[in-house]
Amino acid sequence: MSDYQDPFTVCYPALLPWAQPSRQDGLDRAVRTAVERSLVVLWGGIEPEKPATDADVHAIVAARDAYIQGWFDAVIRPAAHYPPSSGGWPSSLGSWLDASSSRGRGRAFRHTIAEHLDYFARFEFGSTLDLVRYAEYAARTTKGTPRDRASHATAEALRWAWAQNIHRTGWGDAEWYDYIEVNELIGWTTAALQLPGVRPSKVADRVERIAEQKWDDWSQWTADELPAPFLAQAAQAVADSVTSSTATSS
Numbered sequence: 001m002s003d004y005q006d007p008f009t010v011c012y013p014a015l016l017p018w019a020q021p022s023r024q025d026g027l028d029r030a031v032r033t034a035v036e037r038s039l040v041v042l043w044g045g046i047e048p049e050k051p052a053t054d055a056d057v058h059a060i061v062a063a064r065d066a067y068i069q070g071w072f073d074a075v076i077r078p079a080a081h082y083p084p085s086s087g088g089w090p091s092s093l094g095s096w097l098d099a100s101s102s103r104g105r106g107r108a109f110r111h112t113i114a115e116h117l118d119y120f121a122r123f124e125f126g127s128t129l130d131l132v133r134y135a136e137y138a139a140r141t142t143k144g145t146p147r148d149r150a151s152h153a154t155a156e157a158l159r160w161a162w163a164q165n166i167h168r169t170g171w172g173d174a175e176w177y178d179y180i181e182v183n184e185l186i187g188w189t190t191a192a193l194q195l196p197g198v199r200p201s202k203v204a205d206r207v208e209r210i211a212e213q214k215w216d217d218w219s220q221w222t223a224d225e226l227p228a229p230f231l232a233q234a235a236q237a238v239a240d241s242v243t244s245s246t247a248t249s250s
Helices: 007-018 021-043 054-075 113-120 126-140 146-163 182-193 200-211 228-249
Strands: none
Touching (some): 007 126, 007 182, 021 054, 021 113, 021 126, 054 113, 126 182
């Protein structure tokens, strides 16, 4: 459709003001306060050291999700000028488009109410805002032609993401590129670059397909850096999107 706008492109400016660490800390506090107030209304008070049941956790998760859905509807939904079924949405945001669908209720897996509040009563999009903040930094600090900026910002953002995951002992149930959120990182970085005619969601999918390849003599468990061929191919793919969009528009 001719008036289609890429989800990364329209959501990026909406998220950017919230991506500063001071504002993220405030969001975590706001979620915790909202959840505790809801529990006081529901239970008449909170006993932090009481052993938690599944029903207690369900109440905590329901209060958290209500707050986050309200934030999403106020901050993100105004950017969604097309139906929720439209593709390309970042996975962290897309699951909130349909407020009627359940995202799971959680269960008691620690001991006390306080421990479950610490785990569940947090802002859902903290990692997304981290990606947006660094994408903005990578885009802002690169110079040169649009192709040069696209290439350098892509490589810089991917190196940053890998460096944030130096401790990888908990990995195992997903691929390495899922853990460092390659798709979203590239989507936000491409949106931050503000490249005319480029659809960040398509570029992100292209780079993720590159990441899915097998890389010889490289192990996600022991490597200090991402595979050099992957970085080169990813940077080339984003740079090529600038060329292809220019050719299409000319």
